[in-house]
Amino acid sequence: MKRRDFLAAGALSAVPLACRRKPEFPFPGELVGPDLPLGHWLRGGDFPEPERFAPVSTLVVGGGVAGLSAAWRLAGGGLDDFQVLELEREPGGTSRSDRNHVSAFPWAAHYLPVPDRGNHAVLRLLKECGVLEGFDAKGDPVFAEEATVRAPEERLFAFGQWWEGLYLRAGASAEDERQYHAFFHEVDRWAMFRDAKGRPAFSIPRSRCSDAPEAVALDGQSFAAWLDQRGFSSPRLRWLLDYACRDDYGSRLDTTSAWAGLFYFAARKQGPGEDSRPLLTWPEGNGFLVNHLRRACGDRLHCGVMATAIREEKDGLLVTAWDNLNQRRVGWKAKHVIFAGPQHVAKHVVEGLAGARPAAARIRNAPWLVANLTLRARPKESTFPLAWDNVLRDSEALGYVAATHQSLRDHGPSVWTWYRPFAGPDCDAERVRLRTLDWPACARLVMEDLRPAHPDLEGLVARLDVMRWGHAMVRPAPGLLWDPAFLALSRPFGRIHFAHTELSGLALFEEAQDHGLRAAEEVLAASGRRDESWR
DSSP: OOHHHHHHHHHHHHHHHHHOOOOSSSSOOOEEOOOHHHHHHHHHOOOOOOSOOEEEEEEEEOOSHHHHHHHHHHHHTTOOOEEEEESSSSSOGGGOEEEOSSOEEESSOOOEEOOOTTOHHHHHHHHHTTOEEEEOTTSOEEEOGGGBOOSSOEEEEETTEEEESSSOOTTOOHHHHHHHHHHHHHHHHHHHOBOTTSOBSSOSSGGGSOOOHHHHGGGGSBHHHHHHHTTOOOHHHHHHHHHHHHHHHSOOGGGSBHHHHHHHHHTTBSSTTSOBOOEEOOTTTTHHHHHHHHHTTGGGEEETEEEEEEEEETTEEEEEEEETTTTEEEEEEEEEEEEOSOHHHHHHHBTTHHHHOGGGGGOOEEEEEEEEEEESSOOOOSSSOOOSEEEESSOSSOEEEETTGGGTOOSSOEEEEEEEEOOOSOHHHHHHHHHTOOHHHHHHHHHHHHTTTOTTOGGGEEEEEEEEEEEEEEOOOTTTTTOHHHHGGGSOBTTEEEOOGGGTTSOOHHHHHHHHHHHHHHHHHHTTOOOOOOO
16 A cells, blocks of 8 residues: 555544544433423314214313323212323323332422321322321321431532531521511411411412402512512522522512412411421322322323314314324314313313413413433532432522432432423523423533532433423412412313313412312213212
8 A cells, every 4th residue: 555545544534533522421311201392283283183083971181180180080979981181101291200220200290298187189199099197186197107208308508518408597697597587477477367267378279278358469569579578688588488489480589479489388387386397209209199190090091192172062072182102183072171281282272262261371381401310329428418309509400309318228329300490581481492402401401500519420320311391380470370360260161171280370289189170070060970079
């Protein structure tokens, strides 16, 4: 071989090597559901009618917690002739979960506050799940120890180290402490409030809350404005309250109703001066409850099926759907439909609904990013040890929960579920921002967020998977929650009944369940099956 040919050959062989870039991360992963393209296809798709409409008494559209709770109640009321349609491959909505060789883990909602004795629906469900063990001498429920969050429950990363709890007391001034106690004195005052009918100002679910004028008036201003009026300016206190809004609502102090801000604390109080109610959790989070609810459906649950049109005829409701798994059109003719999806979807599906309910346009849903990190081993800890909930103070994210915490596995492999709400003022702009993030960009967000607290984390990650929730949580914006037109959205539209957590303006498991039971009991009553309410 001539020298020039040898050099040319060497140069050519070097091209592929030069073009190969070292992967940014030493671990694999992927973007997993929900199916964003399929959901958006609904807006402009042309869906011919199927050749046949199968008869059914009740069709439940949506297999999230509200839809599954409706099915659970229908079955409990003796109405077995129902079917449930769910767009995704798995039911549960933001309470869905998954499992790998290390542990089960949540994909979003991961806990349930211990219900009080008056929350009959949740207590019934927990009893069926084997979690409710009985009642104590005072009549308060007693729960299985393995379901109650074990210590340490929470820790906060600030000033280069971990601290116990979420309120940073280290370095707090006398004024910080005064404002902290003054705020929770105000929470106690609202926790004690009862109207002329004996109803509390704040309770879970909110259908038990008072509509007394002094309570409703709180909804007319933002939580930030309410705090300003009372001189609550402590940065430490404001951080804690802002964290609460991001955690439960995907919003900030200035975009959260003062009623919702106080609800977060007062509705969970055991009593004046007492701590918030303990939390129940499982490795898979609220997927534990979803797995029980779906059993009520049996083979009547159809995943990968999207309702595309619902119209009312003289003798029933015609429902057209697209079976994405089998790539075919399907249809049902139902006496009743429970639409257990969000209102921004309902307006595209239910004929005549969009113009009839303009208040639905006020609903805003915050997008979220959730990542599950499978770890070969735990990072080194030099200060307060790993807790169930681990929060970084100087972060736009909410930190992470450890799926193996309840399993008493404090060493070795684990799965951490990391949460990031996109809490900017414009939900639509935040959603666009979320959609532009591919897997490397998402992984970069996660690792850059956790690196200050865990410098050695990257070498311990075996896999990092990401889920983008475009419409994760309804925002309880000022003036929304007690608007009569908003409250009217839960009323039936002909023979179509509605059930979804956004109808409460609060993205909580108990709210989704409550609306599912209400809609199911409306159907049972219309079908001549009247029995004692489960709510």
